[in-house]
Amino acid sequence: MHAVEVSRIAKSFADKVAVDDLSFSVAPGEMFGLIGPNGAGKTTTIRMMMDIIKPDSGEVTILGEKLSEATKDRLGYMPEERGLYKKLSVLESIVYLASLKGMDRHSATEKANELLNHTGMLDSKKKKIEELSKGMGQIIQLIVTIVHDPQLVILDEPFAGLDPVNTELLKGILADLRDQGKAVILSTHQMSQVEELCDRILMINNGKSVLYGNLSEIKARYRGNSVRLDFKGELGEIPGVTARRPHKGYTELLLDGETTPQQVLAHLVSRGLAINRFEVATPSLNEIFLKEAGKKA
Amino acid sequence: MNKTLLIFRHEFLHTIKRKGFIIMTLIVPVLALMAIGVFQLISTIEKPPVVETTTIGYVDEAGGFDQYTTQGNIELVRFDTPGDATAALINGDVPEYFVIPPDYLSTGVINRYTLEKEVETPPIITTVIKNFLTSNLLAGKVPPETVYRIEAPLDLVVTRLTETGEVATEQGGFGNVIIPGIFSLLLALSLMLSSTYMVQGLGDEKESRLIEVLLSSVSTRQLLVGKVLGLGAAGLVQVVIWLASAPLLLRLASSTFGGVISTIQIPADFLVLGIVYFILGYLLFAALSAGTGAISPNAREGQQLAMIYTMLVFVPIWFSSLLFIFPNSPIWVVLTIFPVTAPMAAMLRLGVSDIAVWELAVSIAVLVLSIIGVLFLATRALRIYLLMYGKRPNWGEIIQNLRSG
Numbered sequence: 001m002h003a004v005e006v007s008r009i010a011k012s013f014a015d016k017v018a019v020d021d022l023s024f025s026v027a028p029g030e031m032f033g034l035i036g037p038n039g040a041g042k043t044t045t046i047r048m049m050m051d052i053i054k055p056d057s058g059e060v061t062i063l064g065e066k067l068s069e070a071t072k073d074r075l076g077y078m079p080e081e082r083g084l085y086k087k088l089s090v091l092e093s094i095v096y097l098a099s100l101k102g103m104d105r106h107s108a109t110e111k112a113n114e115l116l117n118h119t120g121m122l123d124s125k126k127k128k129i130e131e132l133s134k135g136m137g138q139i140i141q142l143i144v145t146i147v148h149d150p151q152l153v154i155l156d157e158p159f160a161g162l163d164p165v166n167t168e169l170l171k172g173i174l175a176d177l178r179d180q181g182k183a184v185i186l187s188t189h190q191m192s193q194v195e196e197l198c199d200r201i202l203m204i205n206n207g208k209s210v211l212y213g214n215l216s217e218i219k220a221r222y223r224g225n226s227v228r229l230d231f232k233g234e235l236g237e238i239p240g241v242t243a244r245r246p247h248k249g250y251t252e253l254l255l256d257g258e259t260t261p262q263q264v265l266a267h268l269v270s271r272g273l274a275i276n277r278f279e280v281a282t283p284s285l286n287e288i289f290l291k292e293a294g295k296k297a
Numbered sequence: 298m299n300k301t302l303l304i305f306r307h308e309f310l311h312t313i314k315r316k317g318f319i320i321m322t323l324i325v326p327v328l329a330l331m332a333i334g335v336f337q338l339i340s341t342i343e344k345p346p347v348v349e350t351t352t353i354g355y356v357d358e359a360g361g362f363d364q365y366t367t368q369g370n371i372e373l374v375r376f377d378t379p380g381d382a383t384a385a386l387i388n389g390d391v392p393e394y395f396v397i398p399p400d401y402l403s404t405g406v407i408n409r410y411t412l413e414k415e416v417e418t419p420p421i422i423t424t425v426i427k428n429f430l431t432s433n434l435l436a437g438k439v440p441p442e443t444v445y446r447i448e449a450p451l452d453l454v455v456t457r458l459t460e461t462g463e464v465a466t467e468q469g470g471f472g473n474v475i476i477p478g479i480f481s482l483l484l485a486l487s488l489m490l491s492s493t494y495m496v497q498g499l500g501d502e503k504e505s506r507l508i509e510v511l512l513s514s515v516s517t518r519q520l521l522v523g524k525v526l527g528l529g530a531a532g533l534v535q536v537v538i539w540l541a542s543a544p545l546l547l548r549l550a551s552s553t554f555g556g557v558i559s560t561i562q563i564p565a566d567f568l569v570l571g572i573v574y575f576i577l578g579y580l581l582f583a584a585l586s587a588g589t590g591a592i593s594p595n596a597r598e599g600q601q602l603a604m605i606y607t608m609l610v611f612v613p614i615w616f617s618s619l620l621f622i623f624p625n626s627p628i629w630v631v632l633t634i635f636p637v638t639a640p641m642a643a644m645l646r647l648g649v650s651d652i653a654v655w656e657l658a659v660s661i662a663v664l665v666l667s668i669i670g671v672l673f674l675a676t677r678a679l680r681i682y683l684l685m686y687g688k689r690p691n692w693g694e695i696i697q698n699l700r701s702g
Contacts, residue, residue, distance in 0.1 A: 050513045052683060069300070069516065077513040083505020085311075099303050100514040144510065 001064045003028050003152045003183030004049065009058030011044055018044040019055070020207040026185055026200075028151070031178045033198035033215070034187040035285070037293070041207035042187045043080060046156055050077055063151055073102040076150035080157045080187075082141045086130040090121070093129055094144055101148035108147065115143045119169060135166050142170065146177065153177055154185045159193050171197060191285040203289060210292045215285075222288045223280065226254045227261045230277035231268075238267055252281060300515045304523025305530070312494060312531040321490055322535045325483060326542040333549050353425065354382045354394030359401040365432035368425045386410065395426060476543065477567055477648030478617065481641045484575055485610045487535060488582045488640075491528050495586035496603050498524070500596025508683065517679045521672060525583040532579035536572060567647045570657070577664045578640030582606075584668050585637075588675035592682050606637055613642040624650040633660050636667040 004026040011019045019041040026032040034042050048055045051067040062071050084093045091112055098108035116122045119139050129137065138161065146153060155174075159167055174197065177184050188194060194201060194215075201218070203211040211218055230250045240259025245252040255264065261280050268275060283291070312318055352372045356379050357363065366373040374391060376382040382394040393411035401407070407426065409418060428448050435444045457465040502508040511520055585606055586599075593599030613620075613632050620629065624646070632642035633652065639660050646652050 047509070050509070052509060052512050053680075072514055075513065077510060079506045079509040081506045083502070083507040083510075085507070086501075087311075096303075096307055097510065097514070100300055100511065102300075 001028075002026060002061070003030075003063060004032075004185070005059075005061040006045070006049065007059045007061075009045070009048055009055040009060060011048060011053065011055050018207050019048070019204075022058075022202075022204065022207070022209055024202045024209070024212055026152075026183050028183050029178060029181045030200060031174065031184045031186065031198045033194035033201040034185055034204070035189065035191060035194050035201055035289070036204040036210070037189055037289075040189075040204045042189075042204065043156055044207075045204070046077075046154055046185075046187055049154065050075075073148065074150055075152040075154065076101075076145040076148065077153075078141055078145040078155045078158060080160070082138055084129045084137065084140065084144070087128060089126050089128055090116070090132070090140055091125040093140065094147055097144045098147045101150075103148050111147050111149075112143065115147060119143065119173075134161055135163055138162060139166060139169070142173065146173070150182065152183045152185070154187070156187045157189070158186060159188065159190055191289060195285045201285075203292065205289075205293050211288070218288065219282050219285075222283045222291070224283065225257070226252050226281045227264060228252055228277065228279050228281050229268075229275065232274040232276070235273070236271070238264060240264060250277060301519045301523045301526075304515065304520060305527045308498075308524050308527025309530045311498075312491075312528055313534060315494065317490060318494075318531065318535070321487060322538055325539050326546060329542075329546045330549070333546070352391050353422070354385055354391040355429075356382050356394065356396045358399045359397045362397055362430070362433045364436050365429055368428055371421075371425050373425075373429060383410070386412065393422075397430075474621075474648040477571075477644045480539075480567075480571060481644040482614060483539065484536075484578060484644065485614060485641055487532065488578055488610050489607045491532060491579060492582050492586040492589075492603050492607050493600065495524065495528055495583050496590045496593070496599035497596045499587060499590025500593060500599045503590070503593075503683070504595050512683070517676045521584075521587050521676050521679060525580060525587055525668075525672060528583040529576055529580045533572075533576055536575045540568065540571070567644070570647060571644060573661065574640040574643050574664075577661065577668065580668045581636055581640075581664060581671065582610075584671040584675055588671055588678055591675050591679035609637045610641060613638050613645055617645050620645055620649050630656060633657075634663055636664045639664055 002025040004024075006025065007023050009019060009022050010017070022041075022045060034045065036042055044053070047053045049060050049062065049067075051060075060067065063074055065071055085096075088096070091109065094112040094115075095105055095108045098112065099105060103111075113122065113125070116125050119142075121136065121139060124132065124136065129140070132140065138158075142155075142158070145155070153174075158170060158174075162170060171193075174184055174186070186194060186198060198215055200213060201211065201215050202209060228247075228250045229252075235244075235251070238253070240256050240263060241253045242256050243254040245254070253264065255261070265278055268278075351370065352374050354374050354376050355362070356376050363375065366375070374385075376385065376394065379396055382391070382396070385391050386394060393409065393413070395407050395409040398404070398406060398408065407430075409422075409426075431448055432444055435447065439447075459465045499508075502511065508520075515523075586603055589602045590596075590599050593602055616628075616632075619626070623629075629642060629646060632638045633646065633656055635642075643652065643657070643660060
C-alpha cells in the first residue's frame with residue numbers, strides 16, 4: 001500500500017493554472033522530495049493532499065483511503081510559514097494540537113516531554129511561544145507535526161530559516177522517521193538538501209511534472225561524458241579527451257564517445273601524474289533542474 | 298474526546314483568560330460598587346446644601362400684582378418703571394426682570410429681560426412667574442387652598458392591575474427600565490468585544506498559517522462550531538456573573554441612594570429571556586465574526602468589516618429614548634425580529650412594555666435560524682478563502698463563490 005497516491009490532479013485559480021495533471025506516489029519508509037522553484041505549485045499540491053483545498057480533477061489517496069477524519073489523525077503536516085498560539089506555553093501548544101490528532105492528554109504530555117528532551121528544549125517547555133527564537137519555534141513546530149507518531153509526514157520548506165545546528169538536528173529526526181518506516185515528504189526549493197536526504201523525487205515547474213523517479217537513476221541519466229580532475233604537474237596530451245575546461249580547483253575533461261573514464265584514469269596513473277581528485281562528473285540536481293526548466297520554457 | 302469539544306474547550310479557556318474579557322466581566326460589579334462607595338463617602342462629607350435665595354425683578358404696569366412675592370426660594374422685587382428695573386439689572390442687583398404690560402389681561406403677554414444668553418427660559422423661572430400671576434389673579438376670589446390646588450392640580454399615582462384585578466407584581470416605571478437598559482448596553486459592548494476576539498483569533502490563525510495545521514487535524518465545520526460555542530459559553534459565564542452580582546449590588550445601592558434605586562426591579566421574564574437573548578446574541582455574533590474572519594485576509598481588515606454589524610448592535614440603544622414615547626411603534630417589532638438588533642431591542646422593550654408572545658417566538662426562531670445559516674456560510678467561506686492571504690475579495694465574488702463553491 002502506498003502512503004500517498006496522487007493521480008492526475010489539477011487545480012486552477014482565477015488567473016492561472018497552479019497544478020496541471022500531476023501524478024506520483026510515495027511508499028512507506030521512503031523520503032520523497034517534492035522540488036521546484038518558488039511558485040511551481042508545490043504548496044498547492046500539498047494542500048490538495050491535505051484536503052485543505054479540493055482539486056478541480058484527479059484523485060488523492062492517503063494511507064490507502066480518501067482523506068477522512070480518521071486518516072487526518074495519522075498524518076503530520078508542517079506548513080511553509082510557521083505559526084502557533086503566541087500566548088500558549090510550549091507544552092500546552094504541543095498537547096493541544098496533539099489532542100486534535102486524537103491523542104489523550106497524558107500520552108501527549110509524555111511524548112512531548114520525550115521529544116523536547118531529544119531536541120534539547122525541555123528547559124523551555126513552560127515558556128510562551130512568543131518568547132522563543134525563530135529557530136526554536138521551528139523545532140516546536142516540528143515536534144507538533146510528529147508528536148502523534150504519524151504514518152505520513154509532510155513538511156513544506158522545513159529547512160527555511162534554520163541555523164546549521166538545527167538543520168542537522170532536523171535531518172537526524174527525519175532520517176529516524178524514515179528508518180521507522182514512515183513516509184516523509186519534503187517540499188523545498190533547496191535542491192542540495194533533497195540530494196542529501198531523498199530517495200525519490202518529483203520535480204515540478206509551472207505546475208507540471210518535469211522529473212519523477214529514483215534520485216540516483218535520474219542523476220545517472222544526466223551524467224555527462226566528462227571527468228573532473230584536480231592534479232599537480234603537466235597534463236600533456238591524453239588520448240580520447242576532446243576538450244579541457246579549467247574551473248576553480250579542478251579541470252573538466254570532455255571525453256569522446258569511445259573512451260571511458262577508467263581508461264583516462266589508467267592513462268594518467270601510468271604517466272605518474274600526482275592526482276588529488278578524480279571523479280565522474282555528475283550534474284547537481286540544481287543543474288539538472290536548470291537544464292529541464294530551460295528545455296520546457 | 299470529540300474534536301469539536303476539544304476546540305470548544307480550548308477557545309472557551311482562551312477567551313476567559315483574556316485580559317479584556319476579565320476586565321469587561323469584573324468592571325461592571327466593581328464600578329457599581331465603587332459608585333456606591335463614592336456616593337456614600339461624599340454624602341457623609343458634604344453638608345446639606347444651603348438654599349440660596351434669588352431675586353427677580355418685575356414691573357407691574359397692569360396693576361394688582363403685589364401679593365405672593367415669595368415663590369419658593371425666589372423673591373420677586375417690584376420696580377416702578379422699566380428704567381429702574383434695567384438700571385438694577387445692569388448694576389447686578391437682579392439677574393433678570395419681567396414686565397406685566399397694561400393690556401396683560403387681554404393679551405397674556407409678559408416681557409422678560411435678562412443679560413444671559415439662553416436657549417429658552419429655564420422651567421423654574423416660567424413656573425415661578427406663572428404661579429405668581431395665577432396667585433395674584435385669583436387672590437381674594439377663591440380660598441388660598443384652591444389657589445394652591447390650581448397651581449399643582451395633580452400628583453399622579455398609577456397602579457398596574459393584573460387581569461384578575463389584583464395589584465400586579467411588576468409595576469412598570471423607570472425602576473423597571475434601568476436594569477434592562479444597563480443590561481442591553483452591556484450586552485452590546487460585550488458583543489462588540491467578542492466579535493473582536495473571533496475576528497482577531499481567526500485572522501491570527503490565518504496569518505500564521507496555523508489554520509492549515511488545524512485543518513490537517515479537524516474539518517472546517519468542527520473548527521468553526523467549536524469556536525462559536527466556545528465564545529458563546531464565555532459569554533454565558535459573563536452574564537451569569539453580572540446577574541448574580543446584581544441583587545447584591547441593588548441591595549447595597551438602595552440602602553445608600555434610596556429614591557429611584559429602591560424602585561428598581563428585575564422583571565421576572567427578563568431574567569429568563571435576558572439569558573436566552575444574551576446567549577443567542579453571542580452565538581450570532583460569533584458566527585458572523587467567524588464568517589468575517591473567513592473572508593478577510595488578516596485580522597486588521599476583518600475588524601474593519603466587523604464594524605458594519607457591530608454598529609447595528611447599538612441601533613436599538615440610540616433610539617431607546619423613542620421607545621419610551623412610542624413603545625408600540627412597528628419599528629420596534631422590526632428591530633425585535635431583525636436578528637442583529639434583536640437581543641438589544643428585546644431587552645430594552647422588556648423593561649418598558651410587554652412583548653407579544655408571537656413576536657418573541659418569531660424573534661428567537663429567526664435568531665436561531667440565522668445562527669445556523671451564518672455558520673453554514675462561514676464554513677464554506679473559510680474553505681474557499683483560506684488561501685486568499687493577499688486581498689479581500691469583493692462582495693460580488695463572495696456571493697458567486699458561495700453559490701458555486
